[in-house]
Amino acid sequence: MxxxxxxxxxxxxxxxxxxxxxxxxxxxxxxxxxxxxxxxxxxxxxxxxxxxxxxxxxxxxxxxxxxxxxxNVGSSNPAVVEAATAQLRKLIHYSLTDFYYEEAVVLAEKLVEIVPVKKPAKVFFTNSGAESIEASIKVSRYSTGRQYIIAFLGAFHGRTMGAVSLTASKAVQRYGFSPLLPSVVHVPYPYPYRCPFAVDDPRECGERVIGYIEEWIFGKLVDPSEVAAFVFEPIQGEGGYIVPPDNFFPELEKLARRHGILLVSDEVQSGFCRTGKWFAIENWGVKPDVVATAKAIAGGLPLGAVIGSERVMSIKPGGHASTFGGNPVSAVAALAVIDYIRREKxxxxxxxxxxxxxxxxxxxxxxxxxxxxxxxxxxxxxxxxxxxxxxxxxxxxxxxxxxxxxxxxxxxxxxxxxxxxxxxxxxxxxxxxxxxxxxxxxxxxxxxxxxxxx
Ligand SMILES: Cc1ncc(COP(=O)(O)O)c(C=O)c1O
CATH class of the missing domain: 3.90.1150.10 (Aspartate Aminotransferase, domain 1)
Known part of the structure; x- marks a missing residue:
């Protein structure tokens, strides 16, 4: 193709x-x-x-x-190679942290258009999945003034200290690195084939997880008013390509809205049409507050992006930045990826x-x-x-x-x-x-x- x-x-x-x-x-x-x-x-x-x-x-x-x-668009996709090669000759780098360039702005506008978060929305560019998760943790804490993050057992969110604190896919990924980020609570992921709760029907697994969070976490461990965000993979990747039951994310969304908790969808692996939708969470009609992306976004060049509704993407000048984030070569490659995905359906x-x-x-x-x-x-x-x-x-x-x-x-x-x-x-x-x-x-x-x- x-x-x-x-x-x-x-x-x-x-x-x-x-x-x-x-x-x-x-x-x-x-x-x-x-x-x-x-x-x-x-x-x-x-x-x-x-x-x-x-x-x-x-x-x-x-x-x-x-x-x-x-x-996702294949290796060395000609559209990506052509765009990146031309950009290499024109402008290879000029840190977005301190200056401006159009390539990043055009890409940010496109991302806001395709990502299923509440509009108006804004983008923060990173270089990897883990960095996108780091930025997601920071915007969540900053914008809510709350400290706790709820993540899921079996999750993989990356290897930097913040991201690995949310990761709970294999013990070896955390071994030897403690103390990790405090105020992170892990709860079971609804894994229908191996539901951690006794259920008659695997489709009940999602309800049981929601019930567990309400009764055991909010009831006994953390008041929900102290929770900034649920960070989740809409389909657990590294953890075993696990698809939750259909009612899980709509129920999680209700729970989050009830308590003013943000929903952060880690689409690093599941994004860019991998699951048949631009972003996997769209399979359940749920609108997260923040979407974290990387991997397929720039067709093989390093780039990540966090896209969130404006009220969440509110860190003040000097509060967060990255020298390479939104590199112009990666940015035009990402624009070529988006065009190619659309053109080839x-x-x-x-x-x-x-x-x-x-x-x-x-x-x-x-x-x-x-x-x-x-x-x-x-x-x-x-x-x-x-x-x-x-x-x-x-x-x-x-x-x-x-x-x-x-x-x-x-x-x-x-x-x-x-x-x-x-x-x-x-x-x-x-x-x-x-x-x-x-x-x-x-x-x-x-x-x-x-x-x-x-
Ligand atoms: C869902 C998910 N989040 C985050 C990451 C971390 O991405 P990176 O390796 O680019 O830091 C990965 C990597 O496999 C991932 O699958």
Missing amino acids: AGTRARVTSPRIIVEPPGPRAREIIEKDHKYIMQSFARWYPLVVERAEDYVVYDADGNMYIDLNSGLGVL LCERAARLGEKVVKRLVEAMDETKMIGDVRGKGLMIGVELVRSRETKEPASKELGEILLRLFKRGYLVIGAGVSTIRIAPPLTIDEEALMNAIEAIIDEIKRVEREKGL
């Missing part, structure tokens, strides 16, 4: 990865780069075009993770392809017992693997094995949560390539199930 090369529908592996060149690079990486990352498998990327990725030894892969939720495409993928995966539940749950919206789809449907024991080792085998076959798929396959390809992916990848995933699940005698 985005590229000009011949249509690719299947991967091509010529050397078993990691090949010799990849191994050389990995060895140096281990020597010179702090090994704080938990990498999925030894992929060494050399170049990529749209949804096709080439490694250092000439292998060609199909991308099903979008370089971690960034490449990528929201609609994500919704249509997502339905087709979910339908096939649900069918596959009759072919393998290891698929416990299939969930998602648009092209943000989770396939939760279990060792047994009765016990729901997570198939976490098996997940690792399946992902490694897919990698060796030429499919770049990663996991989420404890045992969930995460399917999040570029929204531009060729339909046949996508469906071939889904068949490869199903095939590998069946093989592992057979081999392990599950």
Whole structure:
């Protein structure tokens, strides 16, 4: 879709990865780069075009993770490259913190137009998801004069000290960094497949979470008048691609409005049509006060933005800033992304392809017992693997094995949560390539199930 090369529908592996060149690079990486990352498998990327990725030894892969939720319009999208290249020659940087330039203003106007917050609204530019969360915490506290933030267990909001204080997806992400930000309270996320409360019907899970907040948090721990914001992912990403029941966000909105608490939607991973809507929270018709974005916004260049209603975006001059935030090259790239998404109707495409993928995966539940749950919206789809449907024991080792085998076959798929396959390809992916990848995933699940005698 985005590229000009011949249509690719299947991967091509010529050397078993990691090949010799990849191994050389990995060895140096281990020597010179702090090994704080938990990498999925030894992929060494050399170049990529749209949804096709080439490694250092000439292998060609199909991308099903979008370089971690960034490449919604495909890698090196020509519209993005053209806009950024022209801007590199014209103006590469001139800090928005101290001066003005038009590119940032034009982008801010566009973002206000597409983001589902109450208007009038304003933008603060950042360089990453974590920085967008930091800014969201600051505007929430500043504008309400309240201290507490309520976040959700299973959430991933980033790694800086404020963002990691809200993150509760894996203990290792917090380990060794305490004390973290005080006055952050975590509550369970409504996870229908594994509701933390006993429910007869998984759809009741959202009500139970709301009840828990009212009774146990507001009743016993924090008066709601001290809570600045609920910060949430509309679909938990890192935590396992978890979609809450349909009534959860409308009920959370009512609760928040009743107590003057802000709603901050972390759309860092779920934004820019990933879920079939510009922003995932639109799937439930809820209007947050603040939307935090990053990842896909500038087609692969570093940029983030916080968009909030005017009364929230009220920090006084000198109170918050970032040297690189809203960089002009990233800003024109983001404008190209927005135009491209509109022109190619990528929201609609994500919704249509997502339905087709979910339908096939649900069918596959009759072919393998290891698929416990299939969930998602648009092209943000989770396939939760279990060792047994009765016990729901997570198939976490098996997940690792399946992902490694897919990698060796030429499919770049990663996991989420404890045992969930995460399917999040570029929204531009060729339909046949996508469906071939889904068949490869199903095939590998069946093989592992057979081999392990599950
Ligand atoms: C929902 C969400 N919020 C925040 C972040 C942090 O973004 P970054 O890595 O750009 O700081 C991520 C990253 O995966 C994310 O998925």
